[in-house]
Amino acid sequence: MTDFDLVVIGGGIVGLSTAMQLTERFPGLSVAVLEKEEALAQHQTGRNSGVIHAGVYYKPGSLKARFCREGVKATIAFCQERGIPYEQCGKLLVATEAEELPRMAALYERAVANGIVIERLDRAEVARREPRIRSVGGLFSPTTGIVDYGRVALAMADVVRERGGAVLTGQDVRRIEETPSGVTLETDRARIRARQAIAAAGLQADHVARMCGVPTEFRIVPFRGEYYRLAPDKDDVVNHLIYPIPDPALPFLGVHLTRMIGGYVTVGPNAVLAFAREGYRFGAVDPRELGEMARYPGFRTVIRNNLKTGALEMWNSLSKRRYLALCQRYCPELELSDLLPYRAGVRAQAVLPDGTMVHDFLIGESARTIHVLNAPSPAATSAIPIGRHIVDLAEEKFGWRGELSAIGKSVSRES
Numbered sequence: 001m002t003d004f005d006l007v008v009i010g011g012g013i014v015g016l017s018t019a020m021q022l023t024e025r026f027p028g029l030s031v032a033v034l035e036k037e038e039a040l041a042q043h044q045t046g047r048n049s050g051v052i053h054a055g056v057y058y059k060p061g062s063l064k065a066r067f068c069r070e071g072v073k074a075t076i077a078f079c080q081e082r083g084i085p086y087e088q089c090g091k092l093l094v095a096t097e098a099e100e101l102p103r104m105a106a107l108y109e110r111a112v113a114n115g116i117v118i119e120r121l122d123r124a125e126v127a128r129r130e131p132r133i134r135s136v137g138g139l140f141s142p143t144t145g146i147v148d149y150g151r152v153a154l155a156m157a158d159v160v161r162e163r164g165g166a167v168l169t170g171q172d173v174r175r176i177e178e179t180p181s182g183v184t185l186e187t188d189r190a191r192i193r194a195r196q197a198i199a200a201a202g203l204q205a206d207h208v209a210r211m212c213g214v215p216t217e218f219r220i221v222p223f224r225g226e227y228y229r230l231a232p233d234k235d236d237v238v239n240h241l242i243y244p245i246p247d248p249a250l251p252f253l254g255v256h257l258t259r260m261i262g263g264y265v266t267v268g269p270n271a272v273l274a275f276a277r278e279g280y281r282f283g284a285v286d287p288r289e290l291g292e293m294a295r296y297p298g299f300r301t302v303i304r305n306n307l308k309t310g311a312l313e314m315w316n317s318l319s320k321r322r323y324l325a326l327c328q329r330y331c332p333e334l335e336l337s338d339l340l341p342y343r344a345g346v347r348a349q350a351v352l353p354d355g356t357m358v359h360d361f362l363i364g365e366s367a368r369t370i371h372v373l374n375a376p377s378p379a380a381t382s383a384i385p386i387g388r389h390i391v392d393l394a395e396e397k398f399g400w401r402g403e404l405s406a407i408g409k410s411v412s413r414e415s
Contacts, residue, residue: 004032004166006203006394007194009173009208011035012045013149013380014372015200016156016167017387020281023163025391026400031165032194033157034187035171036204043278047345047379049227049258049266051241052076052086052145053378056093060113063361068390069115069170072143074384079147082155085261091144091241094126094135096329100245101137101181107245107286117143132237133330144241146261149380176211176369182214183368196388196398200372203277203348209371214364216373218350219296222277225269225347226317228339230257235264242330255326266342267327267334272317273303273310280344283319301355350374361386363393370394 008019011033028032037043045357052075055068080085095104111118119140121129126138157167171187177195185192201208206216230237242257257268258266276286303310314324320336327334350358350373361382362374375386394400 001202003030003193005195007031007183007192007197008033008200009185009197010200010202010372011037011153011157011169012043012165012200012202013041013153013156013383014202014375014386015198016040016153016160017383018198018200018390019165019167020159020393021384021387021391023160023165025395027163029400030186031160032192033160033165033167034171034173034185034192035167035169036187038170040157040167040169041150044345044348045153047280047343048149048377048380049256049269050146050148050260051091051258051381052088052147053381054091054111054141055114055378056091056107056111056115056116056118056139056141057246058110058378059359060110062359064359064378065114065384067212067361067385068378070294070385071378072145072331075147075152075381076145078152078155078384082158084147084151084155086145086147087259087261088143089143089240089259091141091243092121092126092130092133092138093141093245094133094138094330095241095245098136104137104139104245111139111141116141119270127176130238130240130242132333133242134332135330138414140240146241146259152158152380152383173208176208178212178366178368182369190312195368196394198371198394199369200375200390202375203346205348205371205373205375206350209373212366212369212371214366214369214371216364217356217361218352218373219293219298220277220348221299221302221351222274222279223271223292223347223349224274224279224282225271225374226282226323226343227266227268227342227344228323229342230265230267230334231338231340232264234334234338237265237331237333255323257327257331267339268342269345270313270316270323270326272313272345274346276347277332277348280346295352296353298351298353298355302351302357307356331395346375347376349376363390365393365397368398370397377391
């Protein structure tokens with residue numbers, strides 16, 4: 001049995017940010033991070049496009065809009081402090097057809113409402129800045145950047161350790177028992193007691209919440225995002241990140257060209273229904289998880305309401321030529337031979353019983369636990385503000401202000 005004051009479940013960037021800020025604000029608190037994999041940042045944190053989002057897209061007043069805007073500065077400051085490479089290369093959102101211009105105008109107004117620096121460009125100006133990109137106009141976001149979020153997460157884990165916290169990998173939480181005096185967590189390797197727990201379990205968020213008796217109307221529905229890496233002779237194909245104008249009816253941003261911090265360019269992701277929460281390969285199926293999804297009315301409604309879109313995404317996934325066509329809309333010089341294999345990611349999308357996709361961040365609670373229930377993109381950009389918000393909630397909920405001198409002395413540690 002090992003005891004801590006507080007356990008954080010989840011070794012992705014949101015969980016690690018939360019643990020890092022807990023150890024900063026409450027240096028006497030004994031904190032442990034539990035990660036089910038043998039290494040940190042193996043899922044959404046390590047399998048995204050590495051973009052530091054400016055916050056152009058998000059509903060004004062939402063947590064996403066607020067945390068993303070704050071997250072740009074916080075992420076860059078952390079990278080500077082820890083010597084992590086990043087670049088604010090800027091992003092161009094390009095309209096390729098005249099019918100996209102009204103959506104582009106609405107996106108401009110949303111960005112302005114969110115306090116984001118944004119610039120309208122005509123066709124000629126887009127061509128001047130990006131000679132190899134085709135468009136009828138665009139929007140330029142100069143504060144958008146790129147970074148390796150896996151490296152950021154590992155640096156956060158280092159900070160937790162430097163402050164005396166524990167980061168325990170290979171600890172898959174199988175059972176949680178909450179009592180008036182604390183929380184007991186049983187993993188596949190250990191039994192761990194804590195006074196309180198915070199969960200940032202990503203793709204498993206609803207499962208972990210239900211272990212604690214947290215009401216969860218929603219279910220996580222996984223969508224696989226498939227990427228290609230462009231051939232090395234296309235490393236200079238763009239000067240900025242190139243995004244299409246997104247469909248406001250969908251929570252996904254469309255296939256885009258992304259300059260990566262490693263000096264190469266990726267294209268993607270699409271959004272294909274995955275048949276397993278960690279289904280990174282096409283054809284990967286988890287019968288238990290698939291059965292759980294199929295029984296959930298919200299999942300069936302999502303499928304029914306998006307049959308055409310879902311079929312098109314599946315077709316694009318199966319046909320490399322179809323995928324290429326999405327890229328050629330704005331970068332016509334690309335050819336099939338330019339698309340090289342690259343890792344896929346899976347997005348954890350919370351879906352309500354009526355089929356509504358939850359767009360904003362979502363937090364749940366029990367008496368002794370706090371849960372990050374929905375944290376889709378831009379969660380990586382927003383990880384430090386999200387962590388700060390969770391620590392604020394914990395400070396108030398658990399009443400730490402008046403008992404800080406006792407924290408750290410109240411439980412023993414025994415292996």
